[in-house]
Amino acid sequence: MKSIIVALALLFSVTAGAAQQSLYQQFGGKQGIADITEEMLFQVGGDERIAHHFEDVDIVRLHRLLTEQICQVVGGPCEYTGDTMKASHRNLGISTGDFNVLVEHLIRAMEKFDIPTSAQNQLLAKLAAMHNDVVEE
Amino acid sequence: MVSKSLKLVAAVILSCTSATVAANDGTRLLATGGATSIEGSAGGGIVPWATLSSYAGESQVGATAALSEVSVDDFRLSVAAASVNFYNRLEVSYAKQTFDLSTIGGELKQNIVGVKARLYGDLVYGDWPQLSAGIQHKTNQTFALPNAVGAKDDSGTDYYISAAKAWLDGFGHRTWVANLTVRNTKANQLGLLGFGGDQQDRRWQLEGSVAAFINRYWAVGVEYRQKPSNLSFAREDDWKDLFVGYFPNRSLAIVAAYTDLGSIAGLDNQHGWYLSLQASF
Numbered sequence: 001m002k003s004i005i006v007a008l009a010l011l012f013s014v015t016a017g018a019a020q021q022s023l024y025q026q027f028g029g030k031q032g033i034a035d036i037t038e039e040m041l042f043q044v045g046g047d048e049r050i051a052h053h054f055e056d057v058d059i060v061r062l063h064r065l066l067t068e069q070i071c072q073v074v075g076g077p078c079e080y081t082g083d084t085m086k087a088s089h090r091n092l093g094i095s096t097g098d099f100n101v102l103v104e105h106l107i108r109a110m111e112k113f114d115i116p117t118s119a120q121n122q123l124l125a126k127l128a129a130m131h132n133d134v135v136e137e
Numbered sequence: 138m139v140s141k142s143l144k145l146v147a148a149v150i151l152s153c154t155s156a157t158v159a160a161n162d163g164t165r166l167l168a169t170g171g172a173t174s175i176e177g178s179a180g181g182g183i184v185p186w187a188t189l190s191s192y193a194g195e196s197q198v199g200a201t202a203a204l205s206e207v208s209v210d211d212f213r214l215s216v217a218a219a220s221v222n223f224y225n226r227l228e229v230s231y232a233k234q235t236f237d238l239s240t241i242g243g244e245l246k247q248n249i250v251g252v253k254a255r256l257y258g259d260l261v262y263g264d265w266p267q268l269s270a271g272i273q274h275k276t277n278q279t280f281a282l283p284n285a286v287g288a289k290d291d292s293g294t295d296y297y298i299s300a301a302k303a304w305l306d307g308f309g310h311r312t313w314v315a316n317l318t319v320r321n322t323k324a325n326q327l328g329l330l331g332f333g334g335d336q337q338d339r340r341w342q343l344e345g346s347v348a349a350f351i352n353r354y355w356a357v358g359v360e361y362r363q364k365p366s367n368l369s370f371a372r373e374d375d376w377k378d379l380f381v382g383y384f385p386n387r388s389l390a391i392v393a394a395y396t397d398l399g400s401i402a403g404l405d406n407q408h409g410w411y412l413s414l415q416a417s418f
């Protein structure tokens with residue numbers, strides 16, 4: 001029981017150390033974010049559960065907009081120039097399951113680039129808040 | 138000592154850990170399927186959660202098979218369980234419990250059929266928790282001892298309502314999950330000692346769990362389960378445990394816990410270990 005408490009204390013102190021870097025820096029700046037979104041879109045394209053949603057989409061443009069948006073969400077010096085989440089996902093028929101699959105690929109991409117769990121969670125929570133605007137129920 | 142059904146579930150678990158394909162198609166996030174509780178419902182270890190078993194999303198059907206063992210000073214509980222989740226809406230589960238009275242001698246058995254329906258919400262998204270309601274119908278296979286110590290019935294049904302919520306970016310920037318369950322029951326020691334007694338009959342009980350995810354794969358948490366005390370022959374205590382959960386992928390969940398089950402059948406201070414393996418399809 002004691003060892004679990006020690007392990008927990010250690011983990012939270014690791015988190016505190018990471019906090020000295022800004023969230024944007026922990027994502028590797030604009031280039032780091034661009035790499036993550038590229039990896040995510042690459043994985044999404046190969047996942048038959050949701051790939052069909054992106055068949056007629058300009059992926060280069062989507063990559064640019066997603067990168068801008070995430071950069072802005074994590075406090076970076078970027079301005080998102082795309083549409084609102086509600087407008088851009090209207091009538092796409094995206095389900096909560098689809099949303100989860102995209103999140104799963106984002107997590108995989110973040111893990112590939114060794115983004116700390118605490119930084120991942122901060123981004124994920126902000127994206128999860130957009131669930132209602134993206135998903136149609 | 139290992140019964141046939143236990144062996145069967147073990148074989149199923151082993152064979153499916155290599156075939157990870159089915160569960161990997163599930164459209165829910167890692168660990169949101171939870172583990173299999175000792176009564177067969179998806180949950181933690183001793184508490185059923187509002188979450189439904191497996192990783193089946195809204196247009197999928199999923200299943201789980203699980204083996205659990207609780208080993209305390211004078212007793213040992215073995216559980217073999219399986220469940221099916223229809224469209225992340227309805228969970229049907231079955232569990233076989235064998236309670237080995239190591240010190241007293243003999244064994245008690247019961248089977249549990251569970252049904253749980255997700256009524257509202259989602260564990261991860263939205264401001265409100267996921268809300269589910271369920272029943273567990275329990276049938277004693279051995280009633281001589283429960284009868285002798287004053288239990289009124291050899292079967293009984295528990296009703297419960299559960300609420301569960303995850304905070305992706307909770308305290309310490311970790312993902313936290315909490316579950317609260319309110320249960321109406323007349324079961325003595327889960328029902329292994331029969332149902333109802335000379336002290337009281339049906340009662341409302343509160344059960345709760347809190348867990349923190351260290352990363353995507355590892356969680357630590359605590360559980361607390363209020364217990365009734367229907368039999369004057371022996372006091373029943375609330376149960377608690379401290380657990381570690383490991384979710385290496387969406388096919389496998391392993392939970393280990395240190396448990397405090399208090400007094401059972403007159404033998405006090407029952408402490409020990411809990412281990413549970415769950416395969417998801």
Ligand code: HEM
Nearest residue numbers: 050053057065066069082083088094098099102127130134
């Ligand atoms: C929090 C999660 C999500 C974020 C932050 C996000 C972000 C974006 C952004 C920035 C755009 C471009 C908007 C524009 O064109 O101005 C976009 C478009 C799009 N998104 Fe998402 N998205 C999310 C979830 C999803 C999911 C789950 C799917 C489907 C599985 C999806 C499918 C699409 C499609 C198909 C487009 C292109 C629409 C078009 O060009 O007509 N998105 N998304």
